[in-house]
Amino acid sequence: MSTALPRPSPLSNAPLATTTIVVVMFVALASRVAIGANDFVGVCAVPKIAFHWTGYYRVYTSIFTHGNLPHVIFNALAFVSTGGNLERSVGTFHFAWLFVTFAHVAYFASAALAWGLYFGLGYTQGILTCAVGMSGVIFALIVCETNYTDVGRRSVFGLFDVASEWYPLALLVLIQLMIPGVSFLGHAGGVVCGWMYVKGYLNFLLLRDAHAERLEASAILAPVRALSSFVSANAERGARSNRDATARAFPGFTSPRTWELPVHRSGTGTETHGAFTGKGRKLGGDGSTTGEMAALVKVDQRALDTLVQMGFPEHAATRALQAADGDKARAIEILSDEAVIAVDSSEEAL
Numbered sequence: 001m002s003t004a005l006p007r008p009s010p011l012s013n014a015p016l017a018t019t020t021i022v023v024v025m026f027v028a029l030a031s032r033v034a035i036g037a038n039d040f041v042g043v044c045a046v047p048k049i050a051f052h053w054t055g056y057y058r059v060y061t062s063i064f065t066h067g068n069l070p071h072v073i074f075n076a077l078a079f080v081s082t083g084g085n086l087e088r089s090v091g092t093f094h095f096a097w098l099f100v101t102f103a104h105v106a107y108f109a110s111a112a113l114a115w116g117l118y119f120g121l122g123y124t125q126g127i128l129t130c131a132v133g134m135s136g137v138i139f140a141l142i143v144c145e146t147n148y149t150d151v152g153r154r155s156v157f158g159l160f161d162v163a164s165e166w167y168p169l170a171l172l173v174l175i176q177l178m179i180p181g182v183s184f185l186g187h188a189g190g191v192v193c194g195w196m197y198v199k200g201y202l203n204f205l206l207l208r209d210a211h212a213e214r215l216e217a218s219a220i221l222a223p224v225r226a227l228s229s230f231v232s233a234n235a236e237r238g239a240r241s242n243r244d245a246t247a248r249a250f251p252g253f254t255s256p257r258t259w260e261l262p263v264h265r266s267g268t269g270t271e272t273h274g275a276f277t278g279k280g281r282k283l284g285g286d287g288s289t290t291g292e293m294a295a296l297v298k299v300d301q302r303a304l305d306t307l308v309q310m311g312f313p314e315h316a317a318t319r320a321l322q323a324a325d326g327d328k329a330r331a332i333e334i335l336s337d338e339a340v341i342a343v344d345s346s347e348e349a350l
Contacts, residue, residue: 050111110189143194
């Protein structure tokens with residue numbers, strides 16, 4: 001008689017910062033229920049007072065406050081999916097800093113959109129709205145995800161497919177049509193925030209690798225580092241300096257030593273900005289067996305980038321793609337088998 005294995009919860013494999021943020025979301029809801037708080041006037045995001053210092057606390061209270069249990073569950077599931085992937089790529093401290101950055105930028109971007117509608121079209125309802133929820137940050141994460149994955153088209157709730165670059169906007173419009181009461185400007189502010197991130201306009205706000213490494217090395221945070229869900233910052237994956245990005249972002253307004261998104265680099269040295277890091281690649285030509293094979297089997301650069309982002313060494317990923325004739329799924333199997341063999345060998349040696 002076989003027994004069914006317990007199904008893992010959505011948080012069972014979530015990294016530390018993602019899990020912590022989701023827990024705070026549910027604690028905030030439980031606290032409001034416990035004290036019988038039924039209105040959101042004191043905690044919601046109101047564009048009319050967004051730029052006044054007395055309402056600054058609303059940056060945080062508005063994103064952790066949710067209308068009801070279905071609202072917080074829906075946002076939590078979306079956040080675990082998108083935020084967890086990003087945290088695994090950049091590290092826990094980088095992600096925590098990025099979350100705070102996104103919270104601020106999405107908040108003020110939505111307020112700026114509301115004021116733009118007021119001054120441009122005389123639309124007053126936008127600046128008087130009272131919005132709660134983490135949807136703005138989630139939309140920013142969705143924009144990031146669609147820019148670092150190599151999926152060409154995405155399904156919008158299973159109704160129709162769109163090109164990946166249009167997916168956030170399609171989602172924005174469809175959700176508004178399906179649920180007219182949601183904050184369109186709050187979601188739109190998140191899309192603007194994500195776009196600014198992937199284009200490099202938020203480079204100067206990113207956490208420096210040196211600061212992340214200093215945090216990880218501090219004795220006071222040793223208990224945090226010891227947690228299995230903690231993701232260490234990696235110089236190959238985290239935010240890094242790029243002096244060329246500033247001129248494209250805010251010429252004349254920011255320092256040339258700005259801290260930008262990691263970038264994907266082709267073998268010729270040209271750059272294409274993505275949400276996560278890659279590194280310079282040059283295949284073959286060194287006289288080794290791997291170099292000779294690279295001349296015979298062309299490795300797809302995007303597939304190689306994907307495997308490197310998953311944590312596999314570049315040379316091993318290249319060799320696996322060559323052995324699999326460019327089949328990425330088969331290459332992952334080869335690399336996984338090699339990892340298992342390496343672990344078994346180390347255990348035997350011990």
